[in-house]
Amino acid sequence: MxxxxxxxxxxxxxxxxxxxxxxxxxxxxxxxxxxxxxxxxxxxxxxxxxxxxxxxxxxxxxxxxxxxxxxxxxxxxxxxxxxxxxxxxxxxxxxxxxxxxxxxxxxxxxxxxxxxxxxxxxxxxxxxxxxxxxxxxxxxxxxxxxCAGLIGWRALRMAGEGRRIGLYGFGAAAHLIAQVLNWQGREVYAFTRAGDNAAQAHAMKLGATWAGGSEEAPPTLLDAAIIFAPVGALVPLALRAVRKGGRVVCGGIHMSDIPSFPYDILWEERELISVANxxxxxxxxxxxxxxxxxxxxxxxxxxxxxxxxxxxxxxxxxxxxxxxxxx
Known part of the structure; x- marks a missing residue:
């Protein structure tokens, strides 16, 4: 072999x-x-x-x-x-x-x-x-x-039943789970590297409601967000993007350090959780x-x-x- x-x-x-x-x-x-x-x-x-x-x-x-x-x-x-x-x-x-x-x-x-x-x-x-x-x-x-499908599915289930779901890092997992969300009748908000027009176009082709750079604010507050990119700096951005009571799911097995952030973006019963295996x-x-x-x-x-x-x-x-x- x-x-x-x-x-x-x-x-x-x-x-x-x-x-x-x-x-x-x-x-x-x-x-x-x-x-x-x-x-x-x-x-x-x-x-x-x-x-x-x-x-x-x-x-x-x-x-x-x-x-x-x-x-x-x-x-x-x-x-x-x-x-x-x-x-x-x-x-x-x-x-x-x-x-x-x-x-x-x-x-x-x-x-x-x-x-x-x-x-x-x-x-x-x-x-x-x-x-x-x-x-x-x-x-x-x-x-x-x-893996992209399975861990994406587990992350989506942990994100809950909200209608507006943000996906940070539009790669293998996100492009599969976006299709599941569309089938379920939910809205996809895709976040990519700044200026990654190809990834944003890919997201829109797969039915995303909106696509933009990861540092951009979505046009409406999200019910939940899943972070697939292994970038700790996305955590505060995602917390700012979800509504009160919203949830942020870290879907990767490894992530760079999460920077400090003000308590007020976690307050109001927002949740930050991880997915393992x-x-x-x-x-x-x-x-x-x-x-x-x-x-x-x-x-x-x-x-x-x-x-x-x-x-x-x-x-x-x-x-x-x-x-x-x-x-």
Whole structure:
């Protein structure tokens, strides 16, 4: 098999030839059809997330076909198309798992971070954390659903049922969740880097009510805002943009420091919360909803060997939607 491997944070991935892995008990081996490139992959490669394994194969928005089953596995069956997300395993017995909050598990495993991921031709995954992709015929379009879609969906649920929703950072997650919001009959207010006309045009094309720079005030106060960009300075801006009783959700796994801000923009029962990882229930829910809502990922494809280029293009905002690697 071929894999793009990170040996040291801050250095390019290296192409390696490895033996095709055998799945262990409870695991499956998947031949990768497509793996989307997530901003979390950038955080892993750039060394912004502590606690990962090295060397590691990044990638956690994986779509492929089940090729082999480990002992004890009966489903998904060989040949099934599955999606493999960021959450790769949980203990099942800590207080968080027992309370239905497996996303907060004390001893989790994460695909492409603490276990090898999908920037490769093959990947081994825990069978209980792989999802059959019914109704997803295009692996390229399905790949971004496995994190941009899933974490976006969890963030949206945490944002509440308000009508006017702001999305800060109009990238892979926001462009999918904007489509869900449109389907739900809600209004999207898209915030981009100042002067990023392409991203603003992309948002308007996808049905946004308004699009502008992140430092601009929206034309009306918002019911809630989701911050997908890893920029702490957006938190005070988003708090100023929501109404009394509004909520600001930080949707990323990493963010730069949040600057100090006056208490009065948090006062009046505004809320500031974060999203951590996802649960399998989130995946089941979103993967059933996305086809009904007609959610379509805008993608730019790269050969697996060009993973470093895809990461750099994501880092510098050179495309709209999501990058997808093809083995």
């Amino acid at each position: 071929t894999a793009m491997v990170l040996h040291r944070p801050g250095t390019p991935l290296i192409a390696e030839t490895r033996p095709v892995p055998d799945p262990g008990p409870g695991e499956i081996r998947v031949r990768v059809e497509a793996c989307a490139v997530c901003r979390t992959d950038l955080h892993v490669v750039d060394g912004e997330l502590p606690g990962g394994q090295l060397p590691v194969v990044p990638g956690h928005e994986i779509v492929g076909r089940v090729e082999a089953l480990g002992t004890g596995v009966t489903t998904p069956a060989i040949g099934t198309r599955v999606g493999i997300p960021w959450l790769g395993h949980t203990c099942g017995h800590c207080a968080y798992c027992l309370e239905g909050h497996e996303n907060l598990c004390d001893t989790p495993a994460f695909t492409g971070f603490t276990r090898d991921g999908g920037f490769a031709t093959h990947v081994v995954a825990d069978a209980a954390y792989a999802f059959a992709l019914e109704g997803f015929d295009d692996p390229v379009a399905a790949a971004p659903m496995m 996802l649960t399998r229930a989130d995946a089941v829910e979103f993967l059933a909803l996305a086809p009904k809502a007609g959610v379509k990922a805008d993608t730019v494809t790269y050969p697996l060997a060009q993973a470093n280029q895809a990461l750099d293009d994501l880092r510098n905002g050179r495309f709209q939607g999501a990058a997808v690697l093809l083995p």
